[in-house]
Amino acid sequence: MIDIEKANETAVTRMMEARPILKDVAAARDVIPGMRDILLLHAGPPITWERASGPMRGAIIGGLIFEGLAKDEKEAIGMVAAGEIDLEPCHEHESVGPMAGVTTASMKVYVLENVTHGNKAYSNLNEGYGKVLRYGAYSEEVIAKLRWMNDVMAPILADALAQSKDGLDIRALLAESLHMGDEGHNRNKAGSILFTTKLAPLIAKATNNRFVASTILKFLGDNALSVLNPVMAACKAMADAGHGVEGSTVMSIMARNGTDLGIRVSGLGDRWFTGPVGTPDGLYFSGFTAADASGDIGDSTITETAGIGAFAMASAPAIVTFVSGTPELAINTTMSMYEITTAEHKAFTIPALGFRGTPVGVDIRKVVELGVRPQINTGIAHKDAGVGQVGAGLVLPPMNVFEDALVAYAEKYLS
Amino acid sequence: MIDIEKANETAVTRMMEARPILKDVAAARDVIPGMRDILLLHAGPPITWERASGPMRGAIIGGLIFEGLAKDEKEAIGMVAAGEIDLEPCHEHESVGPMAGVTTASMKVYVLENVTHGNKAYSNLNEGYGKVLRYGAYSEEVIAKLRWMNDVMAPILADALAQSKDGLDIRALLAESLHMGDEGHNRNKAGSILFTTKLAPLIAKATNNRFVASTILKFLGDNALSVLNPVMAACKAMADAGHGVEGSTVMSIMARNGTDLGIRVSGLGDRWFTGPVGTPDGLYFSGFTAADASGDIGDSTITETAGIGAFAMASAPAIVTFVSGTPELAINTTMSMYEITTAEHKAFTIPALGFRGTPVGVDIRKVVELGVRPQINTGIAHKDAGVGQVGAGLVLPPMNVFEDALVAYAEKYLS
Numbered sequence: 063m064i065d066i067e068k069a070n071e072t073a074v075t076r077m078m079e080a081r082p083i084l085k086d087v088a089a090a091r092d093v094i095p096g097m098r099d100i101l102l103l104h105a106g107p108p109i110t111w112e113r114a115s116g117p118m119r120g121a122i123i124g125g126l127i128f129e130g131l132a133k134d135e136k137e138a139i140g141m142v143a144a145g146e147i148d149l150e151p152c153h154e155h156e157s158v159g160p161m162a163g164v165t166t167a168s169m170k171v172y173v174l175e176n177v178t179h180g181n182k183a184y185s186n187l188n189e190g191y192g193k194v195l196r197y198g199a200y201s202e203e204v205i206a207k208l209r210w211m212n213d214v215m216a217p218i219l220a221d222a223l224a225q226s227k228d229g230l231d232i233r234a235l236l237a238e239s240l241h242m243g244d245e246g247h248n249r250n251k252a253g254s255i256l257f258t259t260k261l262a263p264l265i266a267k268a269t270n271n272r273f274v275a276s277t278i279l280k281f282l283g284d285n286a287l288s289v290l291n292p293v294m295a296a297c298k299a300m301a302d303a304g305h306g307v308e309g310s311t312v313m314s315i316m317a318r319n320g321t322d323l324g325i326r327v328s329g330l331g332d333r334w335f336t337g338p339v340g341t342p343d344g345l346y347f348s349g350f351t352a353a354d355a356s357g358d359i360g361d362s363t364i365t366e367t368a369g370i371g372a373f374a375m376a377s378a379p380a381i382v383t384f385v386s387g388t389p390e391l392a393i394n395t396t397m398s399m400y401e402i403t404t405a406e407h408k409a410f411t412i413p414a415l416g417f418r419g420t421p422v423g424v425d426i427r428k429v430v431e432l433g434v435r436p437q438i439n440t441g442i443a444h445k446d447a448g449v450g451q452v453g454a455g456l457v458l459p460p461m462n463v464f465e466d467a468l469v470a471y472a473e474k475y476l477s
Numbered sequence: 478m479i480d481i482e483k484a485n486e487t488a489v490t491r492m493m494e495a496r497p498i499l500k501d502v503a504a505a506r507d508v509i510p511g512m513r514d515i516l517l518l519h520a521g522p523p524i525t526w527e528r529a530s531g532p533m534r535g536a537i538i539g540g541l542i543f544e545g546l547a548k549d550e551k552e553a554i555g556m557v558a559a560g561e562i563d564l565e566p567c568h569e570h571e572s573v574g575p576m577a578g579v580t581t582a583s584m585k586v587y588v589l590e591n592v593t594h595g596n597k598a599y600s601n602l603n604e605g606y607g608k609v610l611r612y613g614a615y616s617e618e619v620i621a622k623l624r625w626m627n628d629v630m631a632p633i634l635a636d637a638l639a640q641s642k643d644g645l646d647i648r649a650l651l652a653e654s655l656h657m658g659d660e661g662h663n664r665n666k667a668g669s670i671l672f673t674t675k676l677a678p679l680i681a682k683a684t685n686n687r688f689v690a691s692t693i694l695k696f697l698g699d700n701a702l703s704v705l706n707p708v709m710a711a712c713k714a715m716a717d718a719g720h721g722v723e724g725s726t727v728m729s730i731m732a733r734n735g736t737d738l739g740i741r742v743s744g745l746g747d748r749w750f751t752g753p754v755g756t757p758d759g760l761y762f763s764g765f766t767a768a769d770a771s772g773d774i775g776d777s778t779i780t781e782t783a784g785i786g787a788f789a790m791a792s793a794p795a796i797v798t799f800v801s802g803t804p805e806l807a808i809n810t811t812m813s814m815y816e817i818t819t820a821e822h823k824a825f826t827i828p829a830l831g832f833r834g835t836p837v838g839v840d841i842r843k844v845v846e847l848g849v850r851p852q853i854n855t856g857i858a859h860k861d862a863g864v865g866q867v868g869a870g871l872v873l874p875p876m877n878v879f880e881d882a883l884v885a886y887a888e889k890y891l892s
Contacts, residue, residue: 241795243658243667243828252657255670255671255674258674259670259694260698262677263691264691266694267688270687272684275690276678276679276681277678280677280678283674379829380656383832388831389828389830413797415804417798417804
């Protein structure tokens, strides 16, 4: 007889007790399990080139050009269509990436270790705003910026982290940023300057070129999403710690590739449950409308999976100027997530709710029973490759993924 | 016939439209009007050595030693007692200083200019935690740290600001930090890292000694009060812009010297209205109790005067872990300040209150009529010189200062 409550408590306790520390920046091929030259990692559940969305296709093309595997768009498409390139989810390689999430073997990635349980997680570096690979852009300027990040910034970040004996405790940083108006997914303003401030003395010492140090400090400090990628990797490390608990109905992954949204469940092994992505409802930047929006995309929903993001929206009332809605909506979003979760987070608290812990550990049974789906805060990509972000808003996963997972659970455990 | 409402609207509009920019760091004697070698500026209304509190006495002694005017405590006390040193309020020299607020001629100060109206304001540099002059400490380590700040850090800050063509807009920084859980007086966590992050690329470039750059970045980034002094000077520049409006009953200064609290009123010229300071009610650091507390001290109540600090407490629910109370208290404090103020701030808004402007411009008529005094959030100093901060809490000004000011107003305008 399975004690589901106990299994879920085990899973969510492991998530909460995980303490992910940012320890290094290294080439993907040197650290990510299973990484190889012709492998390209992407956000969300598995996807083929044929079914890939505009931004995902653009990022795949850009990734192959960056990697030197293709010299241009045409060659890149030819290689992928000919099956010469393997496409696999970041999540299947202990990794996560925002939006398209494309990560190639040469790309430098953040290396995090959950020092409680020993598992690791990885994420690429954040490119900032404008034309960026993660939104499917692959023009020369995009590739040049990636090369600067990879060849100039990354080694200095690695040096900076090496100076810091204990690395950077991202769970602690997140706990602090939730007291500073962030929710950790779409609003990382405080987290990004905490990150920059903690690294700044180390970066200054890591190079004897003061102009390079200055440029890196400006790049990190001006980008309110600098910390998003390490935060996502931290959430991945926490969620992975809760995965694989026999009998647990706690969701341990939720991710989108622009076409499909997929979830995994702690007690259901490595099976993906997928369904069509929604289109976010939100505010659009000047000149864009809902007709420009791509389907929901990115691994960044690992934040909601780990109990922050939209789940912690009550901490971030100022976010409504970005994703639409009112401060009451922010409070209500968090409140409704308590209905479908297993615990209140021990490390992440919300001052405005009397320091109540954030709702954590989505129980797929509750989602199906109550018809309440996990809320997602997200950036909105343009549907065409390379245009970039066109807005931000709120979106829900398709209900079938939870129903399908529950059926699979019944088949596995209750038959 | 005086139109008081119109006068108050003029005063508070000037306060809100003032835009204080941090432009330079320079020696007090070179920039502060009326500064001279034997002059020592202090917080609050005028005070004599005989009536000065423990922390104020300690800071005066330390200031004279730092300045090289006295070689030790005994000589310093002798000089002051013999009348060889002039003691004058910071506020009478376009300046402000936290806690004892002691500023001497050689000390480097932040230079702010209100670019809307042209007036300037000054504040000394923040020393961080532990044994510090502003709490009345004057041991060798205190003086050594002040010398490092003055001789090493200050010139690099001046260089950094000189590189920044337009200076640093402290009103904009404050507006942002109020959306990040600060209230700007006792909680400046977000503001201080915004400050550090904005200066970091400039500091890195301002010295070819990367170890010095690193030390300065760590000093600023680790001190959650780094930005308090520029914020106070910004509030002084804003409040001064609203001072001197004929017929206005808006409070334009509120400040404490540890013995007396004094206010000035926009329409009542340079007259101080003073009364005995209260003792803050709050939370004490481990090992200290209310019996250790000094009377309320410091110019930092210029923040409440300008519409932030306790007036913006609804923005900073996490502050209650520091000053005591609940998140509801934080909301209620702001709400009650709307009852005694003239306007809702155009630049400073509170997300949790639906982006309502902070209450700004205390109307002494309303204070007396309603019996509601301006709330103050404050650090608590030990009553003895040099022990330092022992806690933080809430305190109120004595009611008589508002009553006395109202009587003076009636005599001047209504008789």
